[in-house]
Amino acid sequence: MSLLKSPDKSPEKILEIFDEIYLKARIFYLLKTAIDLNLFEYLSSFKTVDELAEILETDLILTEYMLKILNELGLIESKVIDGRVCYKNTEITNIYLKRNSNYSIINPIYSYFENIKNWENLADILKDRANYQNADVDSFFPKVVRRMADECKCWELQRVLSYIAKYEEFKNAKKLLDLAGGHGLYAIGFSMLNKNLKCYVFDLPRVIEETKKFIEKYNAKNVFTIAGDFYKDDIGNGYDIIFCSYNPGGKNPKIAEKVYNALNEGGLFINKQFFPDKEDDIKDYINNMEWNFSKPKGLKKGRVRYTFEGDLNLNDYLKYLEDLGFKILEVVDMPELLGFECFGKAKMIVAKKL
Numbered sequence: 001m002s003l004l005k006s007p008d009k010s011p012e013k014i015l016e017i018f019d020e021i022y023l024k025a026r027i028f029y030l031l032k033t034a035i036d037l038n039l040f041e042y043l044s045s046f047k048t049v050d051e052l053a054e055i056l057e058t059d060l061i062l063t064e065y066m067l068k069i070l071n072e073l074g075l076i077e078s079k080v081i082d083g084r085v086c087y088k089n090t091e092i093t094n095i096y097l098k099r100n101s102n103y104s105i106i107n108p109i110y111s112y113f114e115n116i117k118n119w120e121n122l123a124d125i126l127k128d129r130a131n132y133q134n135a136d137v138d139s140f141f142p143k144v145v146r147r148m149a150d151e152c153k154c155w156e157l158q159r160v161l162s163y164i165a166k167y168e169e170f171k172n173a174k175k176l177l178d179l180a181g182g183h184g185l186y187a188i189g190f191s192m193l194n195k196n197l198k199c200y201v202f203d204l205p206r207v208i209e210e211t212k213k214f215i216e217k218y219n220a221k222n223v224f225t226i227a228g229d230f231y232k233d234d235i236g237n238g239y240d241i242i243f244c245s246y247n248p249g250g251k252n253p254k255i256a257e258k259v260y261n262a263l264n265e266g267g268l269f270i271n272k273q274f275f276p277d278k279e280d281d282i283k284d285y286i287n288n289m290e291w292n293f294s295k296p297k298g299l300k301k302g303r304v305r306y307t308f309e310g311d312l313n314l315n316d317y318l319k320y321l322e323d324l325g326f327k328i329l330e331v332v333d334m335p336e337l338l339g340f341e342c343f344g345k346a347k348m349i350v351a352k353k354l
Contacts, residue, residue, distance in 0.1 A: 030069060032113050035106060039066075040097045043076060046086035096154065108151040118293050125293055141182070141203075145210045148246070149183035159337055160272065160348070161189045164243075169268045169352070173197055173240035177262065179255075180230055180247035184211040184223060190243070191222040202226040202235055230255060237262045245272040246346075248299060251311040253320050260324045263353045269326060272334065272348040274306035275314040287344075306344060314347060326351040 034040065042055050053063040067087045070076045075093045079086050089098070096105045118125060164170055173194060178187035178201045187199035199220075201211050205227040215223050226236065230249055235258055242259050249255035250273035259269050279285060284305075291305035300309035312320060318328055334346035 027069070027073070028112075028116070030066060034066065034070065035097070035109065038099070039070075040075075040089055040093055041099065043087060043089045044094065044098075046079060046081060046088045048084050048086050052087070103154045105150060105154055108147045111147060115290065118290070141207050142210050145182040145207055149185055149214065152183075153185055156334075156338060157185055157189060160186070160245075161193060163332070163337060163348075164190070164270060164350075165193050167268065167350075169266065170194065170241060173268075175239050176200070176241040176243065177202060177236065177239045179235060179242055179244045179259070180249060181243070181245070182207055182211065182247075183214050184220075184225075185214060186243055186245060187223050188214065188218050188220045190241075191220055195222075197222060199223045200226055200236065200239075202228060202230060204229060230258065235259075235262050239263050239267060241268045241270065243270045246274065246306075248308045251275070251313075251317055252308070253312060253317075254310070256317070256321060257324060260326065260353060265353055267353045268329075269321070269351045269353065270348065271351070272346065274344045274346045275317075276304050276306060276344060277313060279304070318349070321349070321351050325354050327354050 037056050037058070039052070039056065042052060047055075049060065049064045049067060052058075052067070053060045056063065067076065067078075071078050071087065075090060075097070076087045077090050079088075095101055095103050098104060099106055170190075171194065174196060176187065176190055176197055176199045178184060178190075178199060180203050181187055181201035182203055184201040187201045191197055191199045199222060201208070201215075201223065203211060203225075208225045208227045211225050214220075215225070228235070231254070239262050242263055244250050244259070250271055256269075263269060276284075279288065287305045288303065291301065292303065295301065302308050302311060314331075318331070322328060328349065328351050330348075330350040332348040332350070334348055335341035337348070
């Protein structure tokens with residue numbers, strides 16, 4: 001090899017990839033540190049760099065750069081007061097990144113911080129399946145339920161409740177089942193909108209213990225729990241509405257048949273699920289790869305994120321519902337309802353038992 005001979009191609013593409021990824025990785029860990037230090041808890045009002053560094057007991061120069069970066073990200077704002085630059089939270093940060101906010105999403109965000117550890121140990125996961133996270137479903141779901149509660153109550157819950165409340169079938173309903181309802185916030189919300197509605201949350205026994213905490217927190221007198229496994233156990237009957245949201249059986253034909261049999265004639269089946277149809281890009285590849293990192297015992301996951309053994313795709317699922325005797329009233333695009341796309345292509349099916 002001659003030192004004076006250049007390669008045929010420039011390293012620009014390789015360096016660009018690593019430079020871009022490295023920039024985002026540093027921002028990721030900076031945000032984690034800001035949350036770990038409770039930085040946003042101290043910026044409800046304007047503070048100087050000196051004041052914040054003293055509170056956090058952090059290096060002055062590094063704190064200043066940290067605040068400048070957060071300012072560039074739009075999480076805090078700056079203002080010159082008496083000749084000194086001061087910083088405080090933006091409105092969106094006060095809403096979502098303060099621990100005492102009713103809409104705090106810090107708990108769900110911590111799942112990113114935990115999941116990134118898997119990528120740091122990717123070689124072990126690739127070579128040794130024994131390193132997979134093989135948590136039992138009974139211990140796996142309660143933790144997930146708490147995070148999903150914090151996540152949904154910030155935006156999606158209110159929009160879904162408001163949308164369903166327009167239906168006359170909901171206004172006249174007397175009995176509702178929140179199937180695999182986890183935290184039960186949908187059942188609780190539905191009971192608030194219809195005072196004559198008795199709501200039942202069906203889920204695994206360990207999950208139901210979490211559900212009861214939310215029922216007590218919101219003093220939901222018309223919400224009750226049923227412990228069981230919807231794959232194996234009876235889910236009851238005589239329901240005017242059965243609601244289902246982001247759960248393992250949400251696209252399974254056997255569960256759909258159980259729902260049909262449990263509904264009263266004219267009752268509504270409202271089913272909100274992710275229906276991934278194809279892998280489009282690197283984001284899908286990354287998410288599907290991560291989905292396959294963990295294999296919780298008792299949960300038969302599919303290859304693609306948010307899919308499980310026995311699932312049907314959207315078109316086949318809709319046809320199956322019609323074959324059972326449902327009339328499809330609507331298929332709502334969730335990103336359109338929410339105003340943004342997050343986590344995947346979700347649909348909310350509203351079907352009526354004929």
